[in-house]
Amino acid sequence: MPSRLQKEDLRKRFRSVTPKRNRRRFVGRLLLLFFIFVGFGTIAVGLKLKNLEKTVEEKFSTARRWNIPSRIYSDTEYLYPGVDIHQRALVTKLERLGYRQVAGEIKGPGDFLVSPAHIDIFLHDFAYPLEKFAGFPVRLDINRSVIIKMSDVESGETLSLVRLEPEEIAIIFDAKMEDRTLISLKEAPSQLLEAVILVEDERFFKHKGVDPIAILRAALADLLHLRLVQGGSTLTQQLVKNFFLSPQKSLRRKFNEALMAIIIERKHTKGEILEAYLNEIYLGQRGPSSVTGVAEAAKHYFAKNVNQLTLGESALLAGMIRNPSEYSPIRNKQRAKERRNLVLNKMLEAHVIDEKAYKMAVAEEIITPKPKIKPVVAPYFIDFLKQQLSSLYPQDVLEAEGLKIFTTLDMTVQTEADQSLTQGLANLEKQYGSILPKNHADLLQGCIVVISPQNGYVRAMVGGRDYTASQFNRCTQGMRQPGSTFKPFVYLTAMTPKRSKKLFTPATLVEDKKFTINTVQGPWSPENYDGKEHGTITVRKALEASYNIATAKIALDTGLEEIVETAREAGIISPLTAVPSIALGAFEVTPLEMAGAYTLFPNLGLRAEPLSVIHVMNSDGEVLEKKTLKIKRVFDEAPTALTTQLMKGVLDRGTAAAARAMGFSAPAAGKTGTTSEYRDAWFVGFTPQILSLVWVGFDDNVPTQMSGARGALPIWTSLMKKIAGNATQDFPFPKNIIQVEIDPDTGMEATKKCPKVFLEFFIEDTEPKEKCPHGK
Amino acid sequence: MRGFCLFALFCSLCLLVTGCPKKPTLTKPKPRKPRVVRPVPPIPSGPEALNPKREASQNMIRVGEHYLSEGNLDKAVQTFQEAINIDTENGVAYYYLAKGLYQKQNYDDALGVLEKSEALLANYSDWVAEIKRLRNQIQETKANPPPSLQQTEYQKWIYH
Structure with a gap:
C-alpha cells in the first residue's frame, strides 16, 4: 500500500506531466468550439440580418408601401335658390358628409351652423376629377325651408350655385380592411409632428432605432409600479411592429423588431421613417375597418383634412396613439379632453408651444362629426358597380390602387328609396297578411330603380329589402315577367305611322271581346284580369284600364315583329320572341332593363343609356375613365308623346288612380303590371324629370295575390311624393301634336250634343274626321 | 165696284206670287274643321334665366365655354355635363356638350346629344339654325375626317 506521501507525490507527478499536454489540447478544443460557435453564430445572425434586411427593403423601400382602398362616391349635390332644404334633407346630408354642427359661428372647414333664417357652411376641400376645390364659408338664406339667396361669407359676393362634395358611399378594401389616406410629411402640421414625437418617442432624433435609455427608463417605471406602465419602444420600433410583424408578444418578436428598427434607421432618413409612421399608425375602428394613419383619423374624428387640424386636435390625435379606443372623442369626450390637455401640458413644458397657445388649445371645444348610423349605404348599387368595374379594373387593383370612383347616385333619393321599400313591404305584409301565402319561408321582396330620364343617370337602386339577409340584386339579376308594364311599347308601335301595319290613334276603337288564335304553342286566348269583356272601347281606355284582350288585338294588328323591334330599340336586351303573348309581357326582363327602356317616354323618343359611373380617378388625381351622356333617337317624338299622354291617363283615371288618392298630384305618367296568378306586382312611373320603377314579389315565384296597383303602386307613390314633390311641370309636346274634342265612347269628333267630351291628343292629320252620332 | 174687284184680284195675285217659297239651292255643306287646340310647351328650354x-x-355653361375657348376640352365637356345635371331641360347645355364632344372628335355621341338639344330648343329659330349648322359640320367631318385622323399608307401597313 503506498503511503500518504507517496500518493501526494504520485498526484503531483501526474499533474506535472499529463495536464500540460492535455490542458493545451483542451483549451485548443475549447477555442475551436468557441470559434465554430462564433462563426456559425455570426453566419446565422448575418443570414438573419440579410433576411430581415431583404424583408425590410422589399416592403419598406417600394414606392407603394400600403394597399390604398378604392373609394366610391355619390353624385355632387347642387344648391341654388329655389331648392327646398327639407325635401333635399340638407342637414342630414351635411352630417353624412361629416360636417360638424356648431353653435355661434363657423370657424373652419367642416363646420356648419343652422339658424331659422340661414345656414352657414364652411365647405370642405375636395379633389374633383380635373379640379381641386378649396373650401370657403357660404351662407344660405332660407325662407320657409327654401333657399332664397346664397353668398360667400368672406367676400359677401352672391353665388348662383354651391356644390356640396360627393358622399363616400363605399370603400373597396383588401383583406386587412385598413382605411387609410396617405399624406406626405410636408402636409402634416408641425404641431402634430411635435406632439407625436414628444408623446411617443422624445429621443427620436437621438437614437439609431433602439433607445437603451428609454428601455431602462421604462423598465424602472414598470418595476416601480410593479406592472407595465411605460413602453420603451421607439417610434421606429412601433413602425416595424405595425408594418412587418404580428401583434403577438414574444422575445423573438421583440428581438426581430429591434434588429429591423436598426436596419431601417441605417437605410432611411428620420423624415422617411416619421412619414411612414404617420401613415401606418392605428388610430381606431370604424365598423369592420380600421382607421389607419393620422390623415384618415383627422377625417374620422374631426371631419377635417390633416393640414386643417387645430393645436388641440393635433394634441389629441397624438395622445390617442397609445389607446385609440379609450381616448376616442367620439366615445368619451371627457377622457379625450383630459388626454389632450396632458399632451398640451407636455408640449408647454418642452417649450414646443407658448403659454398663450396652450391656453387657447385647452379652451378649445372638442367637436366631432355625427357618427354614421349606417356604415354601408346602397350595397346593391355598389355590387352592381363593382360588377361593371371588374371588366375595367381587376379586384386587386380596386383593393390597392386608391381609385376614386364617381357615380351618379343621389344619396337623398337613395335614402328615400331604401326607406320606401322597407316601409312599403312591411305595410303590405301588415295590410294584406290574410291574402299573402301562409308560412312562406321567405319574406316578401321588392326592388326600386330610380333614373333621371333626361341624362340616364341612375339615381338610386335598392335590390332587396335587406342586404345582410340576401345579396341577390333583384334590380339587375332578377329575371321577371314584366306583365302589363310592357303594354306601352305595344301602343307606341301601334301609334307610330312608320312602323305599325295598321295605324292607331288614342281614339281608335278596338273590340275587347274574347278571341282565340292558333299559335305554334297551340291555341291562345287572352283574358282580362277581371275576367270580363268590355265591348268596344278606345285605345286610350284599353291602356288606362289595362285590358288584355284589347291590347292583344292591337298587337296582332300592329305586327308582333314590329313590337319586338320597338322593344329592342328601347333597350330591352333579354330574349324576346314575336308571339302574341309578348303583348302582355310574357317574357323575362330585369327591372333595370325595363326602367332604362321607359326613359324614352319622358324623353320624347330619345333613349338615354343608363349611366352609373361618371369618372374614375387614380390616387394621383389623374382621370382614368370619363363617361359622357349617350343619347340616341330611337323613336319619333309624336307617337312617344301620345303614349306618354295615355300613360298619364293611367294615373289620372286608370289602374293607378290610387296614387292621386294617396296625395301625389304632380303631372306624371306610368303603367301598372301584374303577371299571371299575381306572381309579380310592378309599377313604372315618371314625371318629366324623374323615373322610378317598383317591383314586388317572392324570389321563388310564389303568387303574392297582389296586383301592381295594390303591391307596387303604394311604394312608388310614397317614394315619388318625397323625391318629386308636387311639381307642376308637365310633359313637353312636339309641334305636330294637336288636341281635339272627341266623344270618348265613339272616338269621334265631339259635337255640342255629345253627352261626354274629352280633349284627346292626336298627331296632326290623324284626328277623327267624323262627328259623333249623338243627336242625329 | 168693278174697279174694286180688279184691285182685290191684283192684290191676291201679288200675294200669291210673293208668298211662294223660294226654290231651295242645292249646295254642299262646308266641312267644319274640328276645334283644334295646340298644347303649350310646359317650360321653355332656351337660355332665358326663368328660374334660379x-x-x-x-x-x-359660361364656365364651360371658357374652357372650350382655352382648348381644355375634357374640362369643358365635364362642365357642360354638370350644367345638364343641374338642369336636365336646358337645351343650350346639350348644344354646348355636343360642341365639346365634336371638338373631342366624339362624333356619334355629339350627334346624339345634339338631337336632345334640338328637341328642347325646337321653339327657338336661332338655336334651331345653330344646331343645324353644327350637325352639318359634325356629319361632314365624320364623313371626311381631318388628315390627322386618316391612316397613312405606312400606318395601314404597320397595323395590318
Missing part, C-alpha cells in the same frame, strides 16, 4: 336652376346651369 336655369340661371345656375347657364352660369355653368
